[in-house]
Amino acid sequence: MKVLKNYKELSSTVADIVEAQITERPLSKLILPTGSTPLGLYEELVSRELDWSHTITFNLDEYLMNIDHPYSYHSYMKKNLFDRTNIYPDNCHFPFRPTLSFEDKMYVNRGIDLCILGIGSNGHIAFNEPGSAFDSRTRVVDLSLQTIQDNSRYFDSVEDVPKQAITMGLRTIMESKKIVLMVNGKHKLTILNVAMNGEITETVPASILQRHNNVEVYYCD
Numbered sequence: 001m002k003v004l005k006n007y008k009e010l011s012s013t014v015a016d017i018v019e020a021q022i023t024e025r026p027l028s029k030l031i032l033p034t035g036s037t038p039l040g041l042y043e044e045l046v047s048r049e050l051d052w053s054h055t056i057t058f059n060l061d062e063y064l065m066n067i068d069h070p071y072s073y074h075s076y077m078k079k080n081l082f083d084r085t086n087i088y089p090d091n092c093h094f095p096f097r098p099t100l101s102f103e104d105k106m107y108v109n110r111g112i113d114l115c116i117l118g119i120g121s122n123g124h125i126a127f128n129e130p131g132s133a134f135d136s137r138t139r140v141v142d143l144s145l146q147t148i149q150d151n152s153r154y155f156d157s158v159e160d161v162p163k164q165a166i167t168m169g170l171r172t173i174m175e176s177k178k179i180v181l182m183v184n185g186k187h188k189l190t191i192l193n194v195a196m197n198g199e200i201t202e203t204v205p206a207s208i209l210q211r212h213n214n215v216e217v218y219y220c221d
């Protein structure tokens with residue numbers, strides 16, 4: 001794990017990795033996260049005015065809600081990254097049904113080059129909540145009470161948070177060639193430690209990352 005000085009450094013360090021990936025291999029396929037952690041990363045990437053014209057992206061998850069809703073992850077990505085770069089909207093994918101054709105798209109030609117992840121306070125990655133099978137693939141899931149509570153800060157009230165989502169599976173994520181986990185804040189340190197150094201168990205979905213041979217973890221207080 002690399003400990004960075006502050007959030008700005010966390011964002012620019014991961015931006016360096018994304019920049020190197022899409023510059024050295026313009027046809028790269030990326031998996032991208034939402035949430036509060038990657039906001040600085042997207043801001044930094046936008047400011048670098050990179051060429052995204054050959055890049056293909058897949059988002060980790062989406063609420064089961066109208067995708068035009070201002071709090072959908074489609075809206076989040078458009079607002080924070082896609083509408084501010086030259087990426088082609090047709091190259092930006094979100095999990096959809098039938099889930100098998102979503103996964104097929106990821107594997108056309110070759111698989112995912114780089115996956116950027118965050119971790120939830122209950123150890124989830126994407127919306128793979130505790131108890132998710134390690135061999136899971138893209139599917140519809142019920143959100144845990146903890147996640148609904150955590151994400152209520154983006155909505156007008158906790159009742160407005162969707163109760164279900166569609167998420168990439170843990171197996172899908174693990175098939176990425178490289179994974180970068182971004183963690184911002186002391187409140188995530190305990191779960192991060194459990195995930196990275198504790199037992200590898202479906203109770204802590206992020207613990208599966210211990211089995212990947214190319215994971216980098218970046219943390220700041």
Ligand code: PGA
Nearest residue numbers: 035036037038118119120
């Ligand atoms: P956060 O969410 O970046 O808003 O803390 C991370 C996650 O739930 O994966």
